Amino acid sequence: TLDGLTKHFDGIPAVDGLSLELGRGRILALLGPSGSGKTTTLRMLGGFEAPDAGVLRVEGQDVTPLPPQQRKFGMVFQHYALFPHLDVRGNVAFGLEMQGLGAAERDARVAQALALVDLAGLGGRRVDQLSGGQQQRVALARALAPEPRVLLLDEPLSNLDPTLRERTRRELRALIHRIGITTVFVTHDQEDAFDLADEVAVLHRGRLMQLGTPEQLYESPADAFVAGFVGRASRLSVNVEETGADHAWVRVGTHRMRVAARSQAPSGPALLVARPEAWQLGAPEGAALAGVVLERRTTGALVFLTVEVAEGQVVEVSTAPPAAREGDRVGLSPNGRGVHLFRPGPA
Numbered sequence: 485t486l487d488g489l490t491k492h493f494d495g496i497p498a499v500d501g502l503s504l505e506l507g508r509g510r511i512l513a514l515l516g517p518s519g520s521g522k523t524t525t526l527r528m529l530g531g532f533e534a535p536d537a538g539v540l541r542v543e544g545q546d547v548t549p550l551p552p553q554q555r556k557f558g559m560v561f562q563h564y565a566l567f568p569h570l571d572v573r574g575n576v577a578f579g580l581e582m583q584g585l586g587a588a589e590r591d592a593r594v595a596q597a598l599a600l601v602d603l604a605g606l607g608g609r610r611v612d613q614l615s616g617g618q619q620q621r622v623a624l625a626r627a628l629a630p631e632p633r634v635l636l637l638d639e640p641l642s643n644l645d646p647t648l649r650e651r652t653r654r655e656l657r658a659l660i661h662r663i664g665i666t667t668v669f670v671t672h673d674q675e676d677a678f679d680l681a682d683e684v685a686v687l688h689r690g691r692l693m694q695l696g697t698p699e700q701l702y703e704s705p706a707d708a709f710v711a712g713f714v715g716r717a718s719r720l721s722v723n724v725e726e727t728g729a730d731h732a733w734v735r736v737g738t739h740r741m742r743v744a745a746r747s748q749a750p751s752g753p754a755l756l757v758a759r760p761e762a763w764q765l766g767a768p769e770g771a772a773l774a775g776v777v778l779e780r781r782t783t784g785a786l787v788f789l790t791v792e793v794a795e796g797q798v799v800e801v802s803t804a805p806p807a808a809r810e811g812d813r814v815g816l817s818p819n820g821r822g823v824h825l826f827r828p829g830p831a
Contacts, residue, residue, distance in 0.1 A: 489538035491524050498524040500690035502538070506683070509664045511657070513671055513681035517713070521690040522670045523638065529668060530559050530636050542633060553582070555634075558627030558665075562639040564619050566611045566626075572598070573607035576626045583630060597625040600663065602655075616644050617652050624656075628663070635660070637669035641676050653679045674714060686710050708826040711757040718799040720756040724825065727751070732825055737794030741772035745823045759822030760788060760802035771815025775799075777808050791816060 489502040499521040506512045514522035527533040529540065531552035540548045547555050566575050576597055580590045598604050601621040611619060620640065627635060640656065641649045657680050660667050671677050677684050678698040686693045686701060686709075694706040705711035712719060726733040731744050734756060743756070768774035775793035782788070787807040791814060792798045801816060808814050 485539075485541040486525075486529075487539045487541070489525065489528055489535050489540065491521075491528060491533060491535050497690045499528070499535075502687075502690070502692055504685055504692060504695050506666060506668065508666055509661075510682045511660055511667045511669070511680060513669055513677035513684045514687060515671060515674065515677040515684050515714075516687035517672060519689070520687040522672075522687050524690075525687070526636055526638055526668065526670045529634070530557055531555050556630070556632050558630065558632035558635045560620075560623045560627050560635070560637045560640055562642060564623040564643075566619060566622060568610075568612060570611070571607065572603065572609050572611060572614070572622050575611060575622055576607075576629050579626060579630050593629045593631075594625075597629040600628060601625045601659065615648075617648050620644070620652065624659075628665070633666065635665045635667040637667065639671055640669055641671070641673070649676075650679075656680060686713065688713075705757075705824060708755050708757060708824075711824050711826070716760050716800060717757050718760070720758070720793070720797050720799065721828065722754050722756045722825075724751050724754045734825070736773060736797065739773050739793070741818065743818045743823045743825070744820045745825045753828050755826045755828045757824045757826065758799060758818075760800045762818060762822030763799065763801045763816045764819045765789070765801055765803045765807065766815045766817065768813050768815040772817040773799075774813065774815050777810050777812045777814060780807070780810050789814075 485505045487503050489499055490497065491499045502525060514525055516522050524533060528535050531550060535548065539546055567578065573594055576594045577590055580593055594607065598607060601624050603618065603621055603625060611622060614622065641652060644652055653676060669680065681698065683695060684698055684701055685695045688709050694701060694710045701710060701714045705714060711717055720736055722734040722736050724732050724734050730746060731742055733740060733742050773793045775791040777789050778792050778798065779790040780787060782805065786802050787805045789801045789803065789808060790798050791801055793816065799816065
């Protein structure tokens with residue numbers, strides 16, 4: 485339980501009254517842009533930074549005043565912090581030696597930790613002989629060997645190439661769930677957060693903007709920042725003219741259209757945030773919006789079009805190939821999903 489955790493640097497809040505709870509065995513991602521407070525939060529959890537205010541409890545115990553070695557937390561640093569002069573076994577055993585365990589128990593714990601991360605038999609290998617994914621697993625085994633009650637991961641996949649990163653995400657999630665250890669990890673990468681985490685805490689300027697499952701954050705964002713930060717989205721300045729229980733009539737430039745969205749702005753100026761898949765592409769005649777394709781990009785299975793629908797206002801649309809070309813005039817109509825209306829204001 486994080487209860488009002490606060491940390492200032494030079495009078496500026498890096499973390500501002502952060503409160504949330506994480507259940508036993510769950511995986512929580514701290515997700516946010518640079519400067520959002522996620523790394524400072526992780527360092528306060530690990531005991532490497534003291535909060536200016538607030539309390540951290542684990543199973544009801546206040547661990548806020550405890551130093552890192554007394555918290556029984558495992559930590560995997562962004563660059564792994566492996567010792568190049570030690571072999572794999574020596575790296576994993578390092579923390580156990582600091583605990584003063586006997587040789588027999590230490591060897592058993594090392595063997596168990598290496599087996600957990602599928603590195604059994606590689607104890608004698610030098611760390612510089614390992615791949616990036618294997619080095620990450622050595623760092624993970626070192627963190628798990630002391631049998632921590634909470635595992636902390638700082639950007640655990642940032643050093644891996646895209647192909648290895650995707651595979652390692654799946655393996656890491658399966659491993660953490662198999663062990664059943666409560667885990668908190670920091671990332672700025674939404675794919676990492678969505679693939680690995682059971683719950684995601686979106687942070688912005690030190691504040692918790694929303695806590696929820698990846699599906700909740702994507703489908704029901706709490707505000708314009710979360711809607712724009714999580715996934716792909718376009719932002720349009722609109723004017724709300726009428727509202728219903730589950731829809732609103734809005735005006736975009738000279739166009740008036742009905743959107744399936746609950747409006748946080750009952751009437752007047754509003755911000756419409758729409759996912760690329762929220763639009764049906766068609767002919768401009770009779771469509772809710774009409775515009776010109778400014779840019780076309782393909783990812784293979786999908787084509788992404790950037791369409792100017794009003795002066796200075798553009799939306800991104802995803803559609804299956806073949807699709808319109810740059811310079812074509814097209815029509816767009818909301819298809820009933822992926823549109824959100826918020827009061828206008830700073831992101």
